[in-house]
Amino acid sequence: MADVRGIDGVRVRASGKINLALRVGPRRSDGYHPLATVFQSVSVYDDLEVRPAPPGEFPVTVTGAQADLVPTDGRNLVVKAGRLLAEAYGSPDAGAAIAIRKSIPVTGGMAGGSADCAAALVALSVLWDLDVTQSELLDLGKQLGADVPFSLMGQTAYGIGRGDDLVPVLSRGSYHWVLAFADFELSTPAVFARFDELNPDPSPALGVPTGMLETLASGDATALAGVLVNDLQPAALSLRPELSKTMAEGMDAGALASMVSGSGPTIAFLASSEEAAIDLSFRLSAADVCRTVRRVSGPVQGAKLVA
Numbered sequence: 001m002a003d004v005r006g007i008d009g010v011r012v013r014a015s016g017k018i019n020l021a022l023r024v025g026p027r028r029s030d031g032y033h034p035l036a037t038v039f040q041s042v043s044v045y046d047d048l049e050v051r052p053a054p055p056g057e058f059p060v061t062v063t064g065a066q067a068d069l070v071p072t073d074g075r076n077l078v079v080k081a082g083r084l085l086a087e088a089y090g091s092p093d094a095g096a097a098i099a100i101r102k103s104i105p106v107t108g109g110m111a112g113g114s115a116d117c118a119a120a121l122v123a124l125s126v127l128w129d130l131d132v133t134q135s136e137l138l139d140l141g142k143q144l145g146a147d148v149p150f151s152l153m154g155q156t157a158y159g160i161g162r163g164d165d166l167v168p169v170l171s172r173g174s175y176h177w178v179l180a181f182a183d184f185e186l187s188t189p190a191v192f193a194r195f196d197e198l199n200p201d202p203s204p205a206l207g208v209p210t211g212m213l214e215t216l217a218s219g220d221a222t223a224l225a226g227v228l229v230n231d232l233q234p235a236a237l238s239l240r241p242e243l244s245k246t247m248a249e250g251m252d253a254g255a256l257a258s259m260v261s262g263s264g265p266t267i268a269f270l271a272s273s274e275e276a277a278i279d280l281s282f283r284l285s286a287a288d289v290c291r292t293v294r295r296v297s298g299p300v301q302g303a304k305l306v307a
């Protein structure tokens with residue numbers, strides 16, 4: 001284990017994501033579903049700070065919105081990340097104090113736990129001065145959760161397998177989104193289970209919509225609105241029908257498109273410009289159909305050290 005004297009703390013910021021395309025195949029024997037997905041990281045962030053702690057200890061504090069929904073014991077993905085990283089590259093009895101400030105909605109379909117996990121991998125490899133490459137971190141990330149590799153990578157990426165075999169996608173410019181955070185949670189396994197009920201025989205031939213990658217390279221928001229797709233959306237709406245009302249309100253308020261983010265319940269609205277997004281966010285707030293309205297843009301960076 002490297003000497004970390006002199007290092008006070010290491011801070012890393014990690015972003016949430018939306019899936020511009022999420023195609024889902026038949027459940028595999030390991031319980032996972034094959035995906036073809038296009039991720040885009042967006043500008044809602046969790047901040048994480050790690051500091052030295054006694055061997056084997058990982059005290060976690062969580063602040064921010066919905067902090068009470070996040071475990072602070074060994075179930076927290078940052079603790080799992082710390083233990084795995086220490087075992088694989090450092091000293092198995094390493095420890096760290098981890099402070100998480102959450103803004104990404106919890107159980108919101110925006111990979112907030114995965115963002116924290118990715119941030120912990122990056123921060124702890126610096127705190128412990130480990131000789132670990134980005135590609136090795138991606139491999140560790142895969143062992144911790146399907147969305148963790150993308151949370152490390154950020155920007156725009158095409159994912160296959162469990163969504164964790166990634167290729168970067170060229171994306172021009174910036175897209176303006178308005179997010180509606182729900183005042184309830186949707187569990188990812190429950191949404192996949194409802195997908196199974198609704199789709200007894202899903203197509204195993206997965207691909208993202210024709211033209212999506214070309215559209216992203218062109219930067220045309222109106223064209224992107226026409227190709228967004230989420231196979232989990234009917235499952236999420238069937239578990240929480242009130243989300244349809246939120247989606248309809250956003251469309252009435254001028255969105256180019258609306259979609260459930262990942263497994264939900266966050267709803268993402270695509271706007272034609274920053275001005276349109278500001279207008280949409282005011283109108284959606286006034287409609288009182290969600291817990292919070294948040295204006296974001298994407299793509300942004302993956303988990304990154306903060307000076």
Ligand SMILES: C[C@@](CO)(OP(=O)(O)O)[C@H](O)COP(=O)(O)OP(=O)(O)OC[C@H]1O[C@@H](n2ccc(N)nc2=O)[C@H](O)[C@@H]1O
Nearest residue numbers: 031032033109110111145146147162188189192262263264
């Ligand atoms: C649906 C997606 C879309 O990006 O994200 P969220 O909406 O949850 O953020 C992801 O596939 C979620 O990824 P993540 O939340 O990391 O999943 P994991 O912790 O690895 O798995 C949780 C559970 O989700 C289900 N799962 C996940 C990924 C996948 N390809 N097939 C699945 O069936 C399994 O039931 C698994 O036990």
Ligand SMILES: Nc1ncnc2c1ncn2[C@@H]1O[C@H](COP(=O)(O)OP(=O)(O)O)[C@@H](O)[C@H]1O
Nearest residue numbers: 076077106107108109110111112113114116188
């Ligand atoms: N650091 C973390 N932040 C949020 N949730 C976490 C974290 N670590 C573990 N979890 C657990 O993971 C579950 C899924 O969280 P999250 O990643 O926010 O949702 P989603 O999979 O919908 O994107 C939560 O119910 C929570 O108990």
